Amino acid sequence: MSKSNHRESFVSGIFANNPLFVSLLGICPALAVTKSIEAAIGMGLLFTFVLVCSNVLVSALRKFIPELISTPCYIIIIATFVTLVKMMAEAFLPELYSTLGVFVSLLVVNCVILGRAEAFASKNGVLDSLLDGIGNGIGFTLAIVLIAAVREILGAGTITIGQTFTFLVGEGDPTRLPILKGPGYDVSLFALTTPAGGFLVLGIVLAIIAAIKNAKARKKAVDERLAKEKAKAEAMAAKAAQAAKEAKQ
Amino acid sequence: MNYLVAFLLAIVSYSLVNNVIVARFYGICSFVGVGGKVKSAASMGVAVSFVILLATLICYPIYHFLLVPAGVPFLDTLTYILVIACLVQVVGLFIKKKSPSLYKSLGIYLPLITTNCAVLGVVSENTMSNLDFLTSLANAVGTSLGYLFAITVYACIRVRLESANTPKAFKGVPIALIVAAIMAIAFMGLQGIGQ
Numbered sequence: 001m002s003k004s005n006h007r008e009s010f011v012s013g014i015f016a017n018n019p020l021f022v023s024l025l026g027i028c029p030a031l032a033v034t035k036s037i038e039a040a041i042g043m044g045l046l047f048t049f050v051l052v053c054s055n056v057l058v059s060a061l062r063k064f065i066p067e068l069i070s071t072p073c074y075i076i077i078i079a080t081f082v083t084l085v086k087m088m089a090e091a092f093l094p095e096l097y098s099t100l101g102v103f104v105s106l107l108v109v110n111c112v113i114l115g116r117a118e119a120f121a122s123k124n125g126v127l128d129s130l131l132d133g134i135g136n137g138i139g140f141t142l143a144i145v146l147i148a149a150v151r152e153i154l155g156a157g158t159i160t161i162g163q164t165f166t167f168l169v170g171e172g173d174p175t176r177l178p179i180l181k182g183p184g185y186d187v188s189l190f191a192l193t194t195p196a197g198g199f200l201v202l203g204i205v206l207a208i209i210a211a212i213k214n215a216k217a218r219k220k221a222v223d224e225r226l227a228k229e230k231a232k233a234e235a236m237a238a239k240a241a242q243a244a245k246e247a248k249q
Numbered sequence: 250m251n252y253l254v255a256f257l258l259a260i261v262s263y264s265l266v267n268n269v270i271v272a273r274f275y276g277i278c279s280f281v282g283v284g285g286k287v288k289s290a291a292s293m294g295v296a297v298s299f300v301i302l303l304a305t306l307i308c309y310p311i312y313h314f315l316l317v318p319a320g321v322p323f324l325d326t327l328t329y330i331l332v333i334a335c336l337v338q339v340v341g342l343f344i345k346k347k348s349p350s351l352y353k354s355l356g357i358y359l360p361l362i363t364t365n366c367a368v369l370g371v372v373s374e375n376t377m378s379n380l381d382f383l384t385s386l387a388n389a390v391g392t393s394l395g396y397l398f399a400i401t402v403y404a405c406i407r408v409r410l411e412s413a414n415t416p417k418a419f420k421g422v423p424i425a426l427i428v429a430a431i432m433a434i435a436f437m438g439l440q441g442i443g444q
Contacts, residue, residue, distance in 0.1 A: 079326055105369065195274065199426045200427060203423045210419070210421075
């Protein structure tokens with residue numbers, strides 16, 4: 001495979017084929033763990049780790065896995081890495097583990113991870129699958145961090161640092177950066193931190209993305225029409241010039 | 250008698266107060282994916298409920314009488330997903346034999362039950378929160394009822410939504426998520442019952 005293809009498999013998952021915003025996969029964790037930015041970052045890290053590992057292993061074993069039972073094989077590979085991640089998170093980041101709760105186990109049935117194994121890793125080489133895993137991992141992490149940022153800043157009114165990643169503040173209490181809520185003022189929208197707020201924020205973000213896409217498509221159509229009209233006008237002008245020339249002769 | 254009351258209360262709590270979809274966020278993919286087809290939504294709901302119930306009944310003894318005595322409780326996720334995958338296969342074969350028409354109408358949704366977070370979510374939750382058998386069962390029954398209820402009501406709303414004149418950018422999934430948000434607010438009102 002050429003270099004540009006490597007780049008393509010890496011970049012495509014971040015924007016053009018973002019797993020959450022474009023393919024609409026993995027909505028469950030995107031709603032459940034986006035109450036705080038830290039939890040979203042932690043989820044994104046665990047997710048990326050599992051995705052990269054499973055992509056590499058599935059791709060390395062793609063010639064040995066019989067097609068008939070491919071999906072169960074992928075699920076077992078993914079479940080193995082999820083078990084690994086679960087134990088590591090429980091040992092090194094217990095706060096993160098308890099914040100994410102069942103959703104670490106639910107990585108096993110995450111549509112994005114299984115989807116990448118089926119659609120990409122089972123058909124491509126190890127290096128490409130690795131890059132695809134990293135790209136999609138970054139894309140998903142960015143997407144859930146964006147949603148978490150909206151929900152935490154507008155909903156809670158503050159950005160909390162050190163609640164999930166306790167090592168950032170050592171022994172001290174978590175730091176809260178006041179934005180919409182501070183001493184003497186509070187303009188935060190509490191509803192956004194509730195489950196309903198999760199659906200609302202994701203729906204609005206998707207609508208904004210759709211609006212941008214629609215606007216781009218419209219602009220492209222208008223541009224094409226203008227270019228066509230311009231070409232037509234030029235052709236007419238050329239014809240007229242030709243006719244004038246002939247008349248002169 | 251006390252057990253029965255507690256059991257029924259737990260079912261209400263798991264089905265309405267902590268609804269599986271709009272409060273606990275399991276199984277949103279199937280929720281959004283089934284869309285505005287009431288019949289498919291209902292049959293999907295029934296099939297998922299059945300698998301949740303069976304998976305809970307099977308996974309509870311496996312964890313407490315096999316994995317824990319053997320000293321490998323960390324293998325829970327791996328075991329559960331295997332049990333669920335086999336269960337979905339068996340249920341599929343059973344339905345195919347007993348009622349080919351139902352099998353046909355379930356179609357592609359059957360294999361998707363394996364990757365439905367609601368099933369694994371309930372089973373993992375039971376293990377993680379260390380629930381006893383009756384509470385686990387109440388969780389399974391409550392979650393199934395809540396799932397069936399939410400997905401059917403949602404499909405009914407989406408049938409109307411398809412003919413509604415929504416802004417172009419909101420067409421499809423965005424407006425469906427906004428509707429889900431409104432449903433979540435309605436379910437939030439039930440939280441007072443839990444206290």
